[in-house]
Amino acid sequence: MPPYERESDGNTMSDKIISLKGVSKTYKVGPSTVRAVDNAVLEIERGRMVAIVGHSGSGKTTLLSLIGGLTKPTSGNVLLNGTDIWAISDNELSVLRNKMIGFSFQFASLIPTLNVYDNVRLPSTFDGAPPVREDRAQDLLEMVGLGDRGNSFPAHLSGGEQRRVALARTLMNEPQLILADEPTGDLDEDTEGEILDILRKINAGGATIILVTHSRAVASQAEYELRMDKGHLSEKPAEF
Amino acid sequence: MKRLGLLYLAAQNLRRKPFRSFVTIAIVAIAAGTLFSATLLISSVNRSLEVGMERLGADILVVPEGSQESGEAALITGVPTSFYMERSVADQVAAVQGVDQVSPQLFIESLISSACCTGHVQLVGYDPDTDFVITPWLEQNVDKPLDRDDVVIGSLILANKGETVKFYGHDFNVVGILDATGMGADESVFMTLDAAYAMADESAQDAATALELQPGQISSVLVRVAPGTTIEQVAQRIKTSVPGTLAITANELSRSVTDRLSGFLKGFIVLDIIVWIMALLTIAAIFSMIVNERQREIGLLRAMGGKRGYIFRLMTTEAILLTAAGGLTGVLLGGAGMFIFRAVITASLGIPYLWPPLWFFALLVLGTLFLSVVSGVVASLYPAISSSRLEPYAAIRKGE
Ligand SMILES: Nc1ncnc2c1ncn2[C@@H]1O[C@H](COP(=O)(O)OP(=O)(O)OP(=O)(O)O)[C@@H](O)[C@H]1O
Ligand SMILES: [Mg+2]
Numbered sequence: 074m075p076p077y078e079r080e081s082d083g084n085t086m087s088d089k090i091i092s093l094k095g096v097s098k099t100y101k102v103g104p105s106t107v108r109a110v111d112n113a114v115l116e117i118e119r120g121r122m123v124a125i126v127g128h129s130g131s132g133k134t135t136l137l138s139l140i141g142g143l144t145k146p147t148s149g150n151v152l153l154n155g156t157d158i159w160a161i162s163d164n165e166l167s168v169l170r171n172k173m174i175g176f177s178f179q180f181a182s183l184i185p186t187l188n189v190y191d192n193v194r195l196p197s198t199f200d201g202a203p204p205v206r207e208d209r210a211q212d213l214l215e216m217v218g219l220g221d222r223g224n225s226f227p228a229h230l231s232g233g234e235q236r237r238v239a240l241a242r243t244l245m246n247e248p249q250l251i252l253a254d255e256p257t258g259d260l261d262e263d264t265e266g267e268i269l270d271i272l273r274k275i276n277a278g279g280a281t282i283i284l285v286t287h288s289r290a291v292a293s294q295a296e297y298e299l300r301m302d303k304g305h306l307s308e309k310p311a312e313f
Numbered sequence: 314m315k316r317l318g319l320l321y322l323a324a325q326n327l328r329r330k331p332f333r334s335f336v337t338i339a340i341v342a343i344a345a346g347t348l349f350s351a352t353l354l355i356s357s358v359n360r361s362l363e364v365g366m367e368r369l370g371a372d373i374l375v376v377p378e379g380s381q382e383s384g385e386a387a388l389i390t391g392v393p394t395s396f397y398m399e400r401s402v403a404d405q406v407a408a409v410q411g412v413d414q415v416s417p418q419l420f421i422e423s424l425i426s427s428a429c430c431t432g433h434v435q436l437v438g439y440d441p442d443t444d445f446v447i448t449p450w451l452e453q454n455v456d457k458p459l460d461r462d463d464v465v466i467g468s469l470i471l472a473n474k475g476e477t478v479k480f481y482g483h484d485f486n487v488v489g490i491l492d493a494t495g496m497g498a499d500e501s502v503f504m505t506l507d508a509a510y511a512m513a514d515e516s517a518q519d520a521a522t523a524l525e526l527q528p529g530q531i532s533s534v535l536v537r538v539a540p541g542t543t544i545e546q547v548a549q550r551i552k553t554s555v556p557g558t559l560a561i562t563a564n565e566l567s568r569s570v571t572d573r574l575s576g577f578l579k580g581f582i583v584l585d586i587i588v589w590i591m592a593l594l595t596i597a598a599i600f601s602m603i604v605n606e607r608q609r610e611i612g613l614l615r616a617m618g619g620k621r622g623y624i625f626r627l628m629t630t631e632a633i634l635l636t637a638a639g640g641l642t643g644v645l646l647g648g649a650g651m652f653i654f655r656a657v658i659t660a661s662l663g664i665p666y667l668w669p670p671l672w673f674f675a676l677l678v679l680g681t682l683f684l685s686v687v688s689g690v691v692a693s694l695y696p697a698i699s700s701s702r703l704e705p706y707a708a709i710r711k712g713e
Contacts, residue, residue: 135706138705138706141616143612143615143616143704143705143706143709144704144705144706144707145704163620163621164620164621164622167615167618167619167620167621168618168620170615170616170617170618171617171618171619172618176616176617178613178616178709182609182613182709184322184610184613184614185329185610186322186325186326186328186329187317187322187325191317194317195317195614195617196617196618198317199617199618199619199620199623200620200622200623201618201620202618242617246618
């Protein structure tokens with residue numbers, strides 16, 4: 074490996090925002106082991122929009138969590154911008170997640186005790202959060218079409234609305250990397266289109282987007298697709 | 314960006330489960346309230362004993378045989394009583410080896426409809442020539458000795474300086490009011506022995522009921538022990554050399570109070586310990602529950618960039634909010650309880666009571682609150698730590 078790839082900052086650094094080196098994640102379930110992700114090797118360049126497809130249970134969410142530093146690989150290394158994220162302290166990793174990554178989860182993921190507005194701005198209130206404009210949360214809510222729902226509580230929103238709020242929150246700290254697990258899961262076609270428009274816009278602004286999807290239409294928006302099959306990661310041409 | 318306070322998030326979380334929060338607060342309140350009121354009771358009684366015994370000024374009290382109980386009750390809680398013996402007893406006591414000073418006193422129970430006071434009060438006659446308690450006080454506060462028609466009164470007697478009070482048909486001027494002791498002296502009226510005899514003499518004509526009292530009769534002898542001998546030794550000598558009397562030491566008097574108090578509090582303290590342990594266990598159980606049902610949320614907060622310390626602080630803040638609220642409620646209820654039931658408790662136990670000074674009271678309040686909060690933090694420590702150590706992905710997944 075060329076030495077410059079290990080540099081964690083500066084312009085000499087590779088334009089690889091993500092690099093997985095033989096990453097595996099296994100779970101012990103009773104006597105057997107589940108290989109949720111098996112020896113994944115992956116490099117993604119900054120600014121790409123990539124889709125991950127695969128059957129249910131093939132390990133897509135696990136892969137995304139490994140990339141986002143939400144779970145520690147059983148073996149292998151995860152590098153973000155050249156930094157081995159499991160070689161830094163837990164606090165540093167927290168700050169990195171906060172500043173760099175926007176995670177959009179597969180299932181409802183709002184904090185039920187906070188109203189929509191507070192949910193959106195939550196990431197910007199943590200220790201070490203990057204400075205953002207005071208009215209960004211409101212702007213983001215307007216962008217996802219929920220500008221007038223800031224005072225509502227999550228329980229009073231529909232599933233699709235909650236998903237849009239969660240997307241707005243994902244964008245709060247202007248992350249360079251967006252990891253979206255089925256961002257259009259339970260949305261109608263129109264809303265799906267709007268969400269995709271937003272993601273494309275963000276991508277055009279320079280952010281890298283990795284999205285997991287079961288939808289052909291959504292996957293076709295990506296520059297290329299990755300396929301998960303029983304824990305095995307393979308690249309697959311978009312026109313396949 | 315305006316901070317989203319941890320305190321706000323914690324309070325919101327507690328609001329979500331109002332019943333559970335209420336139960337936790339209630340248990341802490343019971344634990345804190347019982348502790349607070351018991352401590353308040355103990356310290357008030359001790360303070361009263363301290364102040365009251367100093368006021369009494371004597372090491373030993375000699376009373377006629379058979380009058381021990383009523384004498385103690387009069388001194389400690391001001392239950393009025395009358396009993397008499399011959400004045401010569403004072404001389405006999407004075408002759409006992411190790412006795413430094415003696416002063417006779419006279420206890421007279423007033424009639425029920427004395428002008429100033431509802432119910433009976435204790436009238437105390439003292440001998441200005443030998444007295445070592447009222448006289449020094451008068452010198453400092455009134456700067457003239459008591460006249461035939463003068464009295465000084467305890468702090469609970471409802472009369473003001475300069476007013477007139479009537480006992481056995483005789484009018485007395487109130488020339489001074491003694492500081493509160495919490496003991497019987499607060500409900501006593503002090504006059505000279507001569508004034509008492511004169512009052513008795515006139516009572517045949519002036520009062521509804523005559524006071525049967527012969528000049529020369531006294532009720533008790535206050536004794537001060539000379540340095541170099543122990544109080545117990547001297548009391549023993551008085552018992553053997555002055556027949557028909559009983560020598561009560563100041564220590565015995567205090568001890569009989571503290572014995573009654575600790576008899577009452579024994580059960581209370583056991584109960585309090587049980588309640589504290591229950592409170593700790595409840596908080597620990599509730600926070601384990603909270604951590605379990607909020608795994609997903611905790612995982613989400615971590616995924617968004619919340620540090621371990623943030624999760625830990627969130628959990629402990631919730632615990633602190635609950636226990637501080639519980640502690641405060643306990644202090645308020647315990648304090649109110651003592652305020653309301655003080656009279657019942659002191660009367661039924663026959664113990665004196667004097668509210669502690671403000672600084673002590675404040676310290677007690679702060680101490681109780683502190684203990685409540687520390688208990689909350691300790692009890693929630695394990696759940697708080699384990700929740701902060703959850704791996705974000707595992708937490709999010711488990712909570713699904
Ligand atoms: N904590 C865990 N313990 C045991 N097995 C797990 C755990 N997490 C994931 N798995 C297993 O790993 C495999 C991959 O799960 P994962 O959630 O990544 O799949 P997925 O591709 O996201 O599926 P879906 O499309 O249904 O969301 C599954 O077989 C799952 O049961
Ligand atoms: Mg999944």
